[in-house]
Amino acid sequence: MDRDETSKPINPDELPMLAPCRDIGFAASLQWLKLGWRDLRAAPGPSLVFGLVTLILTYMITLATWVWGNVGLYLGLVSGFVFVGPGLAMVWYAISRRLERGLPVGIMPALKDALRAARGALFFAVILIVVLLVWARAANTMYIFFPAIENPSWRELVVFLTAGSAVGALFSLVVFAASAFSLPMLLDRQADAVTAVITSINAVLRNKRALLFWAVLIVAAVLIGVVTAWLAFLVVMPLLGHATWHAYRQTIDASQWPEA
Numbered sequence: 312m313d314r315d316e317t318s319k320p321i322n323p324d325e326l327p328m329l330a331p332c333r334d335i336g337f338a339a340s341l342q343w344l345k346l347g348w349r350d351l352r353a354a355p356g357p358s359l360v361f362g363l364v365t366l367i368l369t370y371m372i373t374l375a376t377w378v379w380g381n382v383g384l385y386l387g388l389v390s391g392f393v394f395v396g397p398g399l400a401m402v403w404y405a406i407s408r409r410l411e412r413g414l415p416v417g418i419m420p421a422l423k424d425a426l427r428a429a430r431g432a433l434f435f436a437v438i439l440i441v442v443l444l445v446w447a448r449a450a451n452t453m454y455i456f457f458p459a460i461e462n463p464s465w466r467e468l469v470v471f472l473t474a475g476s477a478v479g480a481l482f483s484l485v486v487f488a489a490s491a492f493s494l495p496m497l498l499d500r501q502a503d504a505v506t507a508v509i510t511s512i513n514a515v516l517r518n519k520r521a522l523l524f525w526a527v528l529i530v531a532a533v534l535i536g537v538v539t540a541w542l543a544f545l546v547v548m549p550l551l552g553h554a555t556w557h558a559y560r561q562t563i564d565a566s567q568w569p570e571a
Contacts, residue, residue, distance in 0.1 A: 329506060330565040332514035339561065340525040347554030350407045354416045358549040361402045365548045369541045401425040403552025404498045424498065428571060432497045434504040439486065446482045487526055488515040495559035500568035514562050
């Protein structure tokens with residue numbers, strides 16, 4: 312799409328309900344990570360600054376939950392990072408987009424791009440917050456599976472953790488399908504949130520094996536953050552953000568929508 316076309320008024324009736332997707336290989340996510348690492352090395356300053364912001368927010372959530380919550384709520388909010396993570400990644404999408412187009416890269420330009428797209432992502436953000444609150448509540452009620460004894464056995468603990476993990480996995484899969492490509496599309500194109508979410512879900516369903524592998528890699532990255540007391544998030548989160556941008560570019564054909 313050339314620059315003249317992007318300046319024309321948008322007629323929603325002429326646009327489809329979703330953007331088409333491409334078939335991707337099972338190991339495509341490894342290339343996304345490679346490209347994400349390239350972007351991180353190309354713009355380490357702004358990428359790591361926003362990584363530090365994410366790290367600080369993570370510690371604040373953890374501290375608040377530890378002080379005012381309980382174990383169930385703690386697990387729920389920690390898992391809820393899967394939900395708020397895509398929203399925080401908007402700045403890394405903006406950085407990768409600028410690198411791709413040869414535009415100046417910096418903290419303020421990336422933040423400005425992300426904030427510009429925030430209006431279109433507001434509806435999606437509200438959905439994420441609602442899902443996060445529901446999941447936190449569901450995690451808190453997991454105590455019905457916790458043995459009401461002082462020293463539970465390993466078998467009783469396994470039942471508790473299995474039930475909590477199953478509920479968390481269900482919530483995470485739903486949000487992953489809706490957010491895998493929707494936020495990068497909202498940043499890149501003049502598309503509404505409903506179209507972006509439908510596009511994302513359709514692409515995930517059509518590339519189940521490849522996107523499941525991508526989801527496993529994301530979970531592994533989050534686990535690395537856990538075992539390092541969140542310190543790895545300083546690098547891991549920017550890497551995943553940049554990689555997600557390339558996942559969107561390789562998977563979604565949004566050329567029918569004018570550029571943002």
